[in-house]
Amino acid sequence: MGDSIIGRCAFLGALCCAIAGVHFVSKKRSHPLPPGPPAGSMLLGHYGQMPWGSPVTVFREWAKKYGDVVYLRCFGQPYIVLDSAEAATELLEKQSAIFSSRPNTMVYKLMGWDPDVVFLPYGPHFRKQRKIFQTSFSPQACVEFQPMQLQNARILVHGLMENQGDSVQLLNRFTIALAIGIAYGHQILSADDEYIKVIQDSSTALSYGGMPAGTLVDYFPVLQYFPSWFPGTHYVNVAREWKWAVRKMIEWPYEVVLKNIAEGSARPCFVVNQLEAACKDVLTSDEHEDIRTAAAVIYSAGSDTTSFTLQKFFLAMLLYPEVQKKGQDEVDQVVGADRLPSFEDRDSLPFVYCIIQELLRWHPVAPLAVPHCSTEECVYKGMRIPKGSYVFPNTESMSLDDNVYTNPSEFNPSRFLPPSEGGKGEPQFEPAFGFGRRVCPGKHLALANIWAVVSTVLATLQIGKSSDETGREITPSGKFNIGFTSCPKEFCCSVVGRPNRARDLVRELVVKVSS
Numbered sequence: 001m002g003d004s005i006i007g008r009c010a011f012l013g014a015l016c017c018a019i020a021g022v023h024f025v026s027k028k029r030s031h032p033l034p035p036g037p038p039a040g041s042m043l044l045g046h047y048g049q050m051p052w053g054s055p056v057t058v059f060r061e062w063a064k065k066y067g068d069v070v071y072l073r074c075f076g077q078p079y080i081v082l083d084s085a086e087a088a089t090e091l092l093e094k095q096s097a098i099f100s101s102r103p104n105t106m107v108y109k110l111m112g113w114d115p116d117v118v119f120l121p122y123g124p125h126f127r128k129q130r131k132i133f134q135t136s137f138s139p140q141a142c143v144e145f146q147p148m149q150l151q152n153a154r155i156l157v158h159g160l161m162e163n164q165g166d167s168v169q170l171l172n173r174f175t176i177a178l179a180i181g182i183a184y185g186h187q188i189l190s191a192d193d194e195y196i197k198v199i200q201d202s203s204t205a206l207s208y209g210g211m212p213a214g215t216l217v218d219y220f221p222v223l224q225y226f227p228s229w230f231p232g233t234h235y236v237n238v239a240r241e242w243k244w245a246v247r248k249m250i251e252w253p254y255e256v257v258l259k260n261i262a263e264g265s266a267r268p269c270f271v272v273n274q275l276e277a278a279c280k281d282v283l284t285s286d287e288h289e290d291i292r293t294a295a296a297v298i299y300s301a302g303s304d305t306t307s308f309t310l311q312k313f314f315l316a317m318l319l320y321p322e323v324q325k326k327g328q329d330e331v332d333q334v335v336g337a338d339r340l341p342s343f344e345d346r347d348s349l350p351f352v353y354c355i356i357q358e359l360l361r362w363h364p365v366a367p368l369a370v371p372h373c374s375t376e377e378c379v380y381k382g383m384r385i386p387k388g389s390y391v392f393p394n395t396e397s398m399s400l401d402d403n404v405y406t407n408p409s410e411f412n413p414s415r416f417l418p419p420s421e422g423g424k425g426e427p428q429f430e431p432a433f434g435f436g437r438r439v440c441p442g443k444h445l446a447l448a449n450i451w452a453v454v455s456t457v458l459a460t461l462q463i464g465k466s467s468d469e470t471g472r473e474i475t476p477s478g479k480f481n482i483g484f485t486s487c488p489k490e491f492c493c494s495v496v497g498r499p500n501r502a503r504d505l506v507r508e509l510v511v512k513v514s515s
């Protein structure tokens with residue numbers, strides 16, 4: 001008797017839950033999708049309208065028309081574009097349990113870029129890889145890299161003073177040298193170093209890889225099994241053709257470190273630290289692959305982003321000479337002429353800090369961050385965001401929000417100073433490093449890399465306009481190439497040593513390192 005009453009109660013309870021569940025699901029389903037432009041066709045959705053060439057500007061225009069959450073669909077795959085910091089924070093940060101995965105990037109996998117933490121889906125493998133980065137590049141851990149950062153900044157400045165190449169070439173060499181030094185303990189001193197060649201080949205391979213998660217093979221992975229002449233297999237063929245370059249970049253420097261360890265000549269570096277932390281003599285092949293891919297990510301995620309930010313620095317100093325002068329005055333006052341800036345000066349140089357914050361805001365180098373992917377359906381402001389949506393935060397658009405930033409197109413580091421110091425007290429631009437559980441784990445390393453260059457350049461160099469053959473000054477357009485990354489359009493500038501002792505100090509220090 002008792003049992004049957006309990007049984008009936010349990011049955012009724014289960015029925016109520018089921019009804020409530022169905023009601024909840026249907027209520028959720030009844031929410032409309034976010035607005036967006038009309039789809040071109042039922043089957044392709046917005047595929048034909050997707051602005052792969054200049055996504056940022058077109059996404060911004062659509063957002064102006066449809067609102068700060070825009071819905072698109074390609075071959076049934078939902079895309080969400082977030083145009084405001086508010087929407088990005090509400091979804092990617094506050095609901096990070098749902099919005100922390102990544103789209104499937106089949107072309108990168110076929111190229112041999114697996115398991116790259118940047119594109120790993122959310123799960124145990126991702127968390128393990130991510131932890132390696134968070135521990136290795138925490139603010140405390142980054143202190144270890146400061147001597148290397150200053151040394152490479154001085155080598156860069158010396159190269160610029162001696163006209164060893166144009167500024168873009170030398171900035172690229174600086175960022176590669178730092179990544180290689182940190183990952184493998186190797187110091188690059190010349191442009192013909194073998195590491196540079198290996199890295200350039202892999203960059204070429206990645207530049208042919210198409211839009212991450214946006215090629216036909218990403219939508220239809222089955223295409224990888226079709227013959228190379230079959231329509232739609234272009235990126236499968238590219239991935240196969242260039243896989244050697246990506247694999248060489250991942251495997252060769254790692255093998256060199258293993259050999260150096262065996263010979264007792266390995267220098268302290270990320271790979272050595274990871275092998276020591278593994279606390280075993282024999283690692284499985286998966287464990288080796290995890291460490292060598294993570295080491296390669298230090299370069300692949302950190303080099304272009306840092307190099308583009310520094311290119312912006314040179315452009316901004318050229319276009320805004322009053323900012324350069326203010327930065328130089330601050331460095332001269334605090335550091336003096338008898339030594340070069342070091343990390344102990346960091347807190348005493350607030351305007352240099354503002355210059356770096358403005359470099360992160362002014363045309364963010366990752367204008368659409370890296371797309372996130374949602375693992376559950378959810379409702380935001382009455383709009384249904386389907387499970388499996390690819391979510392693009394439009395950080396370029398957020399940086400131009402004139403409700404937050406006055407004259408947002410202008411490069412004005414003083415905007416961050418408090419009003420008592422003649423500034424506007426505007427907030428730092430947090431979206432530059434992304435959102436939630438996928439926020440850039442190299443942020444502290446990146447900020448220190450940039451600080452080393454900005455402070456050393458302000459102390460030692462004068463950046464100005466260059467002249468043409470007739471002696472007329474050339475003013476750069478100040479325009480940017482904005483795709484899935486953003487960097488200044490090619491520009492020329494004149495870089496000369498400032499007439500001070502700091503310039504000689506750089507020369508002395510670099511000659512010592514090279515010999």
Ligand code: HEM
Pocket residue numbers: 117118119130133137297298299301302303305306309365366369370371372431432433434435436437438439440441442443445446
């Ligand atoms: C100015 C320099 C840099 C900028 C502006 C930058 C920006 C970003 C952005 C926007 C993301 C995507 C975040 C998201 O999905 O929400 C990201 C991810 C990432 N960055 Fe950086 N980054 C910089 C430098 C570096 C450096 C030096 C490293 C080297 C350790 C690095 C390592 C990574 C990694 C591993 C990820 C993937 C994180 C994940 O998927 O969980 N970044 N970065």
